[in-house]
Amino acid sequence: MSTTTQAPKALRGVGNWIDDRFHLAKTGEKNLRKVFPNHWSFMLGEIALYSFIILLVTGVFLTLWFNPSMAHTTYEGSYQRLNGVEMSEAYASTLRIDFDVRGGFLVRQIHHWAALIFVASLVVHMLRVFFTGAFRKPREINWLIGVGIFTLAMLEGLFGYSLPDDLPSGMGVRILQGVMLSLPVIGTYVSMFLFGGEFPGEDIIPRLYMLHILLIPGILLALIVAHFMILWHQKHTQYPGTGRSEKKVVGTPMFPGFAIKAGGFFFFVFAVIVALSAFVQINPIHLFGPFTPTAITSGLQPDWYMGFMEGSLRIFPNWLDFQIFGYAVPIGVLVPGLVIPGLIFGGLAAWPFLEQWITGDKRAHNVADRPRNAPVRTAVGVAGVVFYGILWLAGANDILSHTFSISLYWTTYFFRVAAIAGPIIGFIVAKRICLGLQRRDRETLEHGYESGTIQQLPSGEFIEVHKESSQETVHVLESKAAVDRIDDEAIASVEESESDGVEAPAARGLKGKLRAKLAHWYTKDNVSFEGVEAHTGHHLHHGAGHEEHEEMAGSH
Amino acid sequence: MKWITARRRHPLAGYVVVLLALAVFGVGYALVAPSADRAEAQVMAAAQTGAEPAGGETVDIAQGRDIWERSCASCHGLNGAGSDNAPDITGAGGAAVDFQVSTGRMPSSNPDAQMPRKEPAWDREEIDNLIAYYEQEIGQGAGPAVPEEPPGDEPVRSDYEDEDAYEEAKASYDEAYDAYINGASDTQAGMQLYLANCAHCHSWSGAGGGLTGGHWAPQITDATPRQLYEAMLTGPGQMPVFTEGTVTPDDKQELISYVKTLQAEPNAGGIFDLNRVGQVAEGFIAWTVGLTLIIACAIWITAKQRAHD
Numbered sequence: 001m002s003t004t005t006q007a008p009k010a011l012r013g014v015g016n017w018i019d020d021r022f023h024l025a026k027t028g029e030k031n032l033r034k035v036f037p038n039h040w041s042f043m044l045g046e047i048a049l050y051s052f053i054i055l056l057v058t059g060v061f062l063t064l065w066f067n068p069s070m071a072h073t074t075y076e077g078s079y080q081r082l083n084g085v086e087m088s089e090a091y092a093s094t095l096r097i098d099f100d101v102r103g104g105f106l107v108r109q110i111h112h113w114a115a116l117i118f119v120a121s122l123v124v125h126m127l128r129v130f131f132t133g134a135f136r137k138p139r140e141i142n143w144l145i146g147v148g149i150f151t152l153a154m155l156e157g158l159f160g161y162s163l164p165d166d167l168p169s170g171m172g173v174r175i176l177q178g179v180m181l182s183l184p185v186i187g188t189y190v191s192m193f194l195f196g197g198e199f200p201g202e203d204i205i206p207r208l209y210m211l212h213i214l215l216i217p218g219i220l221l222a223l224i225v226a227h228f229m230i231l232w233h234q235k236h237t238q239y240p241g242t243g244r245s246e247k248k249v250v251g252t253p254m255f256p257g258f259a260i261k262a263g264g265f266f267f268f269v270f271a272v273i274v275a276l277s278a279f280v281q282i283n284p285i286h287l288f289g290p291f292t293p294t295a296i297t298s299g300l301q302p303d304w305y306m307g308f309m310e311g312s313l314r315i316f317p318n319w320l321d322f323q324i325f326g327y328a329v330p331i332g333v334l335v336p337g338l339v340i341p342g343l344i345f346g347g348l349a350a351w352p353f354l355e356q357w358i359t360g361d362k363r364a365h366n367v368a369d370r371p372r373n374a375p376v377r378t379a380v381g382v383a384g385v386v387f388y389g390i391l392w393l394a395g396a397n398d399i400l401s402h403t404f405s406i407s408l409y410w411t412t413y414f415f416r417v418a419a420i421a422g423p424i425i426g427f428i429v430a431k432r433i434c435l436g437l438q439r440r441d442r443e444t445l446e447h448g449y450e451s452g453t454i455q456q457l458p459s460g461e462f463i464e465v466h467k468e469s470s471q472e473t474v475h476v477l478e479s480k481a482a483v484d485r486i487d488d489e490a491i492a493s494v495e496e497s498e499s500d501g502v503e504a505p506a507a508r509g510l511k512g513k514l515r516a517k518l519a520h521w522y523t524k525d526n527v528s529f530e531g532v533e534a535h536t537g538h539h540l541h542h543g544a545g546h547e548e549h550e551e552m553a554g555s556h
Numbered sequence: 557m558k559w560i561t562a563r564r565r566h567p568l569a570g571y572v573v574v575l576l577a578l579a580v581f582g583v584g585y586a587l588v589a590p591s592a593d594r595a596e597a598q599v600m601a602a603a604q605t606g607a608e609p610a611g612g613e614t615v616d617i618a619q620g621r622d623i624w625e626r627s628c629a630s631c632h633g634l635n636g637a638g639s640d641n642a643p644d645i646t647g648a649g650g651a652a653v654d655f656q657v658s659t660g661r662m663p664s665s666n667p668d669a670q671m672p673r674k675e676p677a678w679d680r681e682e683i684d685n686l687i688a689y690y691e692q693e694i695g696q697g698a699g700p701a702v703p704e705e706p707p708g709d710e711p712v713r714s715d716y717e718d719e720d721a722y723e724e725a726k727a728s729y730d731e732a733y734d735a736y737i738n739g740a741s742d743t744q745a746g747m748q749l750y751l752a753n754c755a756h757c758h759s760w761s762g763a764g765g766g767l768t769g770g771h772w773a774p775q776i777t778d779a780t781p782r783q784l785y786e787a788m789l790t791g792p793g794q795m796p797v798f799t800e801g802t803v804t805p806d807d808k809q810e811l812i813s814y815v816k817t818l819q820a821e822p823n824a825g826g827i828f829d830l831n832r833v834g835q836v837a838e839g840f841i842a843w844t845v846g847l848t849l850i851i852a853c854a855i856w857i858t859a860k861q862r863a864h865d
């Protein structure tokens with residue numbers, strides 16, 4: 001592992017030739033030598049990039065044949081079963097893509113599988129950034145851009161799903177309209193505006209089409225470019241380890257090492273998506289049939305990334321709806337359809353700033369946190385994941401109920417309770433696990449690792465021999481800040497006010513007090529590594545010191 | 557052994573052990589657990605020992621009475637007027653008896669629970685005898701009779717003495733089946749009738765769905781055209797009745813044709829159709845197969861660090 005590399009001779013020749021003419025060496029060398037940390041979790045964002053590229057290419061292919069029109073037509077085409085059925089041009093042209101355009105069916109399926117993988121990779125990428133604290137200064141802007149990409153990607157998928165005008169499309173659009181209508185006062189206007197009249201009207205598909213192929217992909221592309229430019233400028237974070245510091249990045253240089261890996265990885269992503277598309281049927285619009293407003297069916301869901309909204313609509317009770325001046329305020333739609341998603345995305349966007357405010361940590365961070373070393377953040381993240389996961393499952397409650405022969409009502413009650421209790425349990429469990437891991441880390445740091453070798457001492461006592469950890473491990477373990485409260489001023493103020501009753505300036509006022517309390521909550525349980533030095537523990541050299549052991553665990 | 561000893565402290569060792577254990581339990585359970593098919597097969601075997609070979613033209617009302625008294629009267633009463641356990645079926649009609657018995661729902665094994673579809677306890681001739689007895693003694697013409705036009709059960713080889721007789725019966729059955737299904741030509745009408753009246757319980761594909769109170773709308777893909785027709789006529793369990801007035805016989809034929817044609821439709825999108833469960837299954841596969849494979853690849857390509865990196 002070195003931080004520099006020497007390009008092969010042949011390449012250097014070509015490089016010099018180009019450089020004599022374009023003088024690219026300065027910028028070029030800097031960029032080609034750019035170092036990428038070697039860890040799989042840094043590749044998650046790339047999955048998103050590659051599937052987005054696949055979406056762009058296949059999407060352009062689809063636009064060549066797709067006709068975004070709601071004009072009525074009677075189908076006469078290669079798909080026998082639906083001959084003579086009335087449908088919209090949009091649906092008919094999607095059937096044409098499936099059955100008359102060479103390769104059309106495959107491309108449609110690639111487009112759809114890539115969409116599912118795209119949003120899934122955004123989620124895992126985002127979780128990686130969250131749990132390692134990679135959103136901290138100086139990367140807050142990129143985090144915000146990420147939240148934007150995620151939100152738009154969901155909308156993009158929803159609108160794309162609505163285009164073919166098949167049965168699930170229509171049902172999805174109807175739910176969308178229902179949520180819009182729940183907006184107090186402006187609901188009906190918004191709906192009339194978007195649909196150009198009553199549901200479903202003739203305008204909605206052309207409008208969604210414009211959003212789906214032009215506006216949202218354009219914004220997404222711009223955001224993705226900005227995301228990468230900022231990343232390029234700031235460089236990746238890296239996990240702690242030997243030679244890695246806030247100032248120095250260790251990894252594979254952009255060229256040739258990383259470029260080859262990334263290129264190969266693109267083809268792998270592409271291969272997986274195409275293999276799925278070739279063998280696994282997705283969104284069989286020809287089986288669903290065209291949307292008709294009288295149709296209602298069970299067993300249809302939105303794509304997975306809208307599942308949490310579906311779930312929140314399904315389990316939210318309707319007891320809270322009320323009327324005011326004759327206008328219905330459907331809390332049962334408004335809250336689960338808009339407020340809860342708003343809270344999830346708003347919370348995601350606000351978290352870096354909230355955390356910064358609580359901890360008072362305004363320093364720049366280039367070394368990623370190990371999730372266990374930020375137990376409250378990790379626990380909040382887990383609580384969020386559990387909440388999202390429960391809503392997501394609830395969105396499939398009819399399928400779960402039928403597949404596992406569980407009563408439908410029972411799933412609803414279960415998910416209602418779980419949506420509240422689950423995150424709390426998740427929080428507590430995750431935090432306990434983090435603290436346990438911290439304790440183990442401290443022990444490993446002090447005493448080395450358990451070698452698995454049992455020795456009998458002359459006194460007859462059996463001990464397990466501890467061995468010194470590798471240099472790398474020690475560096476990783478030492479990356480944990482000895483004391484976690486970074487904001488000395490806030491601590492001082494809390495301590496002062498506790499000792500002499502005089503409030504320090506930072507802790508004054510309601511906001512100051514709240515903040516001091518939150519800061520305390522955020523760090524109070526952390527295992528202190530203060531004064532811990534690698535391999536200074538006693539039982540490295542002689543017998544097991546149980547008393548000492550217990551005393552340490554109880555000393556905080 | 558050495559191989560294992562060397563790796564048992566590997567960070568992934570724990571996961572491997574858990575996965576192995578899960579696999580062992582899964583396979584073990586699948587082998588040990590009584591399968592529904594096998595259980596039914598035993599019932600069948602028991603039921604069939606007394607069966608006569610098919611082909612008899614005349615109805616044997618005495619046999620019908622015998623079946624009624626031994627297998628139905630305990631719950632429905634000798635005269636069909638019902639009991640604490642079971643409803644009055646004097647007005648249910650021959651169609652209801654045929655539906656309930658030919659789908660294996662009756663005789664019920666638990667009057668408090670919805671019965672799943674299973675192999676019928678008797679063969680076609682015996683069921684016909686039971687229906688004849690019912691019509692003559694219990695229903696006395698009340699309620700809908702068995703609809704004759706939509707084709708019923710496919711001929712079963714064991715009911716026929718020789719291969720030729722079976723082939724012949726099968727050929728004429730297939731002809732009647734195709735004639736009935738193809739006799740409906742208005743896909744649009746069938747589709748709209750199905751999607752407006754049935755799909756909210758049985759789902760768009762006929763795969764079924766959950767209902768409230770521990771009930772469920774079953775998968776309807778095993779039902780014969782006649783059973784579909786009878787289900788609509790008699791409204792079993794939680795299902796509403798669709799009389800000949802609300803959905804005319806022609807409309808019923810369109811609807812049945814739509815259901816059967818959709819079911820027979822090949823899966824143009826790939827060999828794995830995910831049981832037509834749709835988006836939930838797709839999302840599951842995207843995460844567990846798609847994304848998992850891709851991440852495994854990411855782990856693989858970043859794991860090997862060569863010295864000259």
Ligand code: HEM
Pocket residue numbers: 052055056058059060062063066094097108111112115118153156157158159160161162163164212213214217220282283285303
């Ligand atoms: C973030 C990117 C995108 C996502 C998540 C996405 C998602 C989707 C989805 C889920 C569908 C429904 C497919 C189906 O019927 O199975 C769809 C349809 C469609 N998309 Fe996209 N898409 C994206 C980008 C694009 C782009 C960039 C274009 C064009 C330039 C495009 C053009 C189309 C067209 C024409 C259809 C309708 C044809 C059809 O349904 O088969 N998409 N999209």
